[in-house]
Amino acid sequence: MTEETTEIDCVLRPMNCEINLLSRSDGSTMFMQGETTIIAGVNGPIEAKSQKMAYDKVSIEVTYTPLKGPAKIDDRLIETYIRETCESAILVAFHPNTMVCINLQEMQDSGGLLACAINASCLALINSGLSMKFTIAAVSCMIEKETGIVIIDPDSTQLKNAKAEFTYAFDSINKDIVCCHSVGQFSQNEFLASMDKCKQVSQFIFDFYREITKKYANIV
Template identity: 90%
Template sequence: MVEEDTEIDCVLRPMNCEINLLSRSDGSTMFMQGDTTIVAGINGPMEVKSQKMAYDKLSIEVTYTPLTGPAKVDDRLIETYIRESCESAILVSLHPNTMICINLQEVQDSGGLLACAINASCLALINSGLSMKFTIAAVSCMIEKETGKIIMDPDNTQLKNAKAEFTYAFDSINKDIVCCHSVGRFSQSEFLASVDKCKQVSQFIFDFYREITKKYANTV
């Protein structure tokens, strides 16, 4: 489905997903935004006895697997952003001395990979039934070199003409930023304008979550 808001002049690429995709996971989804596709699976909460785990809250382990080759530095960065975003959303104090594993598999990257991965993780968490304070919606955008125009949810072809790229994740209650990633050079006014547009667009993704939840809730 294509979401459009004429007031802020933006279009998101079509979004689609399949819930309960993995039979051995407690929650899973395949989330597609345009041609960018991520499969996410949640396992846990499970008991752990490792010294690395926190004894007063839920610990989160994220594993991101690229489409080809071994994981690179950028892939480890994706894991960090997803772990911190999910930790802010989950009621971690309800599950002390336990952990969940979030496993993500890249299927296709056509732009907006980090945003797609965060949204896939959130949908998998919703599917798992884990208690959450809020849901998270991630939106990517770019600033075009020639025009300085902010383009929402760009694909790889559009990103070739970007002077700066942004990915923001917002909570569903106050629309506060829970994750921010940027690449390139930009001014403060460009940064604030991109935050404002992405914040408004994030509502489309929250609406998509609700629609998907209504569809599968009756069959679970």
């Protein structure tokens, strides 16, 4: 399953995924965006540990494992973004006193790692059958140093010429931002222009989710 070209002067790298990859997870996927690859597994709702229990909602725990070496500060930041993003999408009040564990394994990073991880997490949650308010699509982009052009879903080679990088995540209902991460220097106009382009491109990711779900579900 591949989505590639958009109609708004932007190109998404090809997306592919494999569902139900992990036998011991309630939902899992290997999601590829270009050559960037993440494996995500979801378990839950399960009984929460007392120190992590929330009496009025489900607790979300995210564990991100980099390809090489122990987790670093940047990896903990990825966990925080994914946890807060997924918590906004899950109907947390449906499962009080329980926990949902999202485990992510980096397989390859060729740019857009955070966006790929968020999209992999969303697909794994869909596959798990957990009740959600909406799905989430994350899109990365950059502003080129020399030209000031907004490039959607850049790879690691293109990112070497970036003066600013962005990752936006949008909900499937109103296309509101549920997550935003930025690096570098940029103006307000550049921020708004990049956000607008990513918002438009996000529809292609939601369409990809729909096609994948049709392929693996009997009723959509």
